[in-house]
Amino acid sequence: MTKELYRITLLSLAVNLFLSLFKIFLGFWGRSQAVLADGIHSLSDLATDLLTLLGLKYASYPPDEDHPYGHRRIETLISVTIGLVLTVTALGLIGKAFVTFKHLKVLTPLKPFVLVAPILSIVSKELLYRITLKVGVKAHSPAVVANAYHHRSDVLSSFPALIGAGLSSISPHLAFCDPLGSLIVSFLILKSSWQIVRPGIEELCDGMDIEEARQIKREVLKVKGVKDVHRVRTRKHGGHTLVDLHIQVEPELTVREGHHISERVKDYLLTRYERVVDVVVHLEPYEHKSSPEAKSSPGHQEDVRADERPSGRPENRS
Numbered sequence: 258m259t260k261e262l263y264r265i266t267l268l269s270l271a272v273n274l275f276l277s278l279f280k281i282f283l284g285f286w287g288r289s290q291a292v293l294a295d296g297i298h299s300l301s302d303l304a305t306d307l308l309t310l311l312g313l314k315y316a317s318y319p320p321d322e323d324h325p326y327g328h329r330r331i332e333t334l335i336s337v338t339i340g341l342v343l344t345v346t347a348l349g350l351i352g353k354a355f356v357t358f359k360h361l362k363v364l365t366p367l368k369p370f371v372l373v374a375p376i377l378s379i380v381s382k383e384l385l386y387r388i389t390l391k392v393g394v395k396a397h398s399p400a401v402v403a404n405a406y407h408h409r410s411d412v413l414s415s416f417p418a419l420i421g422a423g424l425s426s427i428s429p430h431l432a433f434c435d436p437l438g439s440l441i442v443s444f445l446i447l448k449s450s451w452q453i454v455r456p457g458i459e460e461l462c463d464g465m466d467i468e469e470a471r472q473i474k475r476e477v478l479k480v481k482g483v484k485d486v487h488r489v490r491t492r493k494h495g496g497h498t499l500v501d502l503h504i505q506v507e508p509e510l511t512v513r514e515g516h517h518i519s520e521r522v523k524d525y526l527l528t529r530y531e532r533v534v535d536v537v538v539h540l541e542p543y544e545h546k547s548s549p550e551a552k553s554s555p556g557h558q559e560d561v562r563a564d565e566r567p568s569g570r571p572e573n574r575s
């Protein structure tokens with residue numbers, strides 16, 4: 258699978274290299290602000306492809322002594338970096354469009370040949386979006402899925418460039434359409450960068466997918482020998498899921514039997530959910546709800562949400 262990810266990113270890199278050079282060249286030659294902005298956007302795409310390649314290279318490294326969970330979070334780090342680079346690029350383009358508005362009188366109508374660049378860009382990026390999304394979803398790779406959505410936003414962002422430059426080529430009175438197109442392109446880049454940054458930040462802040470945790474709890478209750486489940490906690494790790502949970506079993510079982518059940522829970526979750534990559538099971542004797550011991554133990558609430566502690570250091574109750 259990793260080979261496929263490499264190939265899709267290399268393809269993206271080649272397309273972005275060609276498109277950025279072509280659009281920047283035509284934008285300069287045809288003096289179109291919108292086409293130039295579109296080209297600079299492709300140049301930033303090229304940079305993100307290079308970052309993604311580096312991420313794939315290091316994220317697939319197996320766990321080692323000083324990184325026992327593996328290296329998948331490098332991918333998260335790179336997704337966030339890509340998003341931030343895009344944000345800065347978009348802000349730069351917005352500034353540039355406003356500068357151009359101030360010098361509108363100097364502008365002459367655009368030559369229609371500049372329109373070749375956005376048209377070519379729209380067609381090739383739509384194809385790239387479809388191929389990349391397929392690969393990224395299949396591989397559970399947030400960086401590749403992020404790149405796919407990025408290709409789609411490239412498609413959309415080339416439309417204002419096409420329309421803006423197109424209208425500007427019709428008449429000098431419509432010259433303002435070109436920097437206006439550039440401005441719209443920039444806001445679209447801002448939006449796509451937020452889409453890329455958000456899940457990465459969520460992961461770096463240990464955000465839990467509550468629905469996923471509930472689902473895991475329901476599934477674990479189906480495992481033979483499990484009497485009760487609580488304190489299901491999940492964390493994201495490069496788009497994959499790390500799980501730790503407490504299970505309760507018959508108090509009279511031997512250590513070997515109890516351990517066997519906890520191994521079953523782990524194997525069940527690892528095979529049932531492709532995205533779950535690690536499960537830590539804590540074993541406890543099953544106490545009936547009515548017993549005073551269970552009631553007085555605050556670590557054993559039923560609800561997933563109730564297991565989250567509101568503030569301070571997480572307590573390490575049984």
Ligand SMILES: [Zn+2]
Nearest residue numbers: 516517519520
């Ligand atoms: Zn074990």
Ligand SMILES: [Zn+2]
Nearest residue numbers: 503556557575
């Ligand atoms: Zn417990």
